[in-house]
Amino acid sequence: MxxxxxxxxxxxxxxxxxxxxxxxxxxxxxxxxxxxxxxxxxxxxxxxxxxNRDELIDALVERFIKQTRQEIDEMMDELPKRNRLKVLTEWLFDPAHSDTQFVLVSDALFMAAINDPVLADKMRKWTMEFILAIEKLITDDYPDTDKKLVSAVAAGIVGIYFNVESLTPLGKLDKLAKDSKQAVLLLINLLK
Missing domain, CATH: 1.10.10.60 (Homeodomain-like)
Incomplete structure (x- = not known):
């Protein structure tokens, strides 16, 4: 090589x-x-x-998206054959898996996207890819679940996760993370 x-x-x-x-x-x-x-x-x-600055931003965004896609793929590959969604929930809400710099960069990209339609489109697509990955996981674990419920639960999981992650840099929010994980588990229980 x-x-x-x-x-x-x-x-x-x-x-x-x-x-x-x-x-x-x-x-x-x-x-x-x-x-x-x-x-x-x-x-x-x-x-x-x-x-120039625009090319620098483009390179950062492309690298961010590429790295996160790879991390999501690796995370999905590491999940067990059964109860994948519950194991993923444990991982997502485990403070040991949080990366403050990643959170701050993603927050900065979302904020910059407000005034940049091209960046906004990329960040929307990135978000939807993550939601679709969660939907696939739900469908794999709960194949008979109504598609609307699958979509709603996936959106709830991602929304709760993004919220907790965005607050992680503040520190000392263990109770919020724990309660948020419990909220996700309640959503998952709707799938049975």
């Missing part, structure tokens, strides 16, 4: 730095100066390896 090129390594280094800056300062606050400082590179190298 070929080694990554210097440019590919540089791009990854820059995107890592950009992600850290977006998590800390938001999309607008993640300036080229801050990214360069975080990456330990000259600002000109950022432009040379990735491009």
């Amino acid at each position: 070929a080694r990554p090129s210097v440019k590919e390594q540089r791009q990854a280094q820059i995107l890592d730095a950009y992600e850290a800056c977006v998590a800390r300062y938001g999309i607008e606050g993640a300036t080229l100066e801050r990214i360069a400082e975080q990456a330990g590179l000259a600002r000109a190298l950022i432009r040379h390896n990735i491009g």
